[in-house]
Amino acid sequence: MKTQRGDIPRRLDTPDPAIRFYLFHGADEASSRSHATRLLKAFGAAKDAMEGGAIKSDPAKLADEANALSMFGGAKAIWIEPAADEIVAGVEALLEAPGAEHPTIAIAGALRKTSKLLKATEASPHALAHISYAPEGREYENIIEQLCREHGLAPAPGVVSRIAGMTANNRELARQEVEKYALYLGSGESDPVPLEDDVVDRLGAGTGDVAFFGLGDRAMVGDIAAVQEGVDAMSANGSEAITILRAMQRRIVMLAPMQARVAAGEPASAVISSMGRALFWKDKPVVTEMLMRWSAPRLARLGERITDLERRMMFTQLPAKSAIGEELLAVARIAQSARRR
Known part of the structure; x- marks a missing residue:
């Protein structure tokens, strides 16, 4: 069966005993993995990884x-990642079996509507399929606020927005960030501990993909040299591209009411x-510069271009590094030539 977005928390926290196969799919694999981990916890089960090739x-x-009995006698859940149509025959056999002692959880990326695996899952009363869309804007900040509450943290104004920007709509990365701050501060649920900017300065994500989230800012203030340097530093396959685009989208959303x-x-x-x-003090100079260069119509057009580019990257074979490089340089040139107020 197919579940609705608003129904997923209940499905994850109180699993239906009749469901033996769970399929989490969609472009936001971090959210899919987060859902699967939450389900695993609800089952109180150990992860038993299985490769799709073995099922094929x-x-x-x-x-x-x-x-089969668990090797150590406890509850287990079979975990298949990545999952694709190659496992559909195995899934059909599982769904046609008289029953299942242990649930199976599969994580797939974006699947077409014609996917045999997706169709088989949605058609069975013993299976559940859920598509993961990346949370955006206030919805994503609400998720981070909830994570902070669960870990006994009371974020100062602006801190949630900073975490959202650093983690670029990646729910799993946000969870890791919050857990890191909670461990450092020794927080507890009964007595929330303040989470201030200085802690984020000291411990905030600064390696891997998230190190590139400010590259869009450099483009929007017309810093062509910094953009070129940043693009050159990206991995060959441009895996950081979506992180950069999501950060730019958040920046545009923040700037629009200010520009008005x-x-x-x-x-x-x-x-x-x-x-x-509400605005981190280190960001104030660059945001001021953006307000001087980007009018409301230009911001609107930029938002449309960024959204379109992200969509094409996610659903086509567009070369990510060259595409993001060309777009950032174009944005930087527009910003550099913009008439200052």
């Missing part, structure tokens, strides 16, 4: 493993000052 070569193997106030006659400096701690 022996479709009966999945049903056999789902009914500037267009109405308020000085950019006054708009920045009115933001208080």
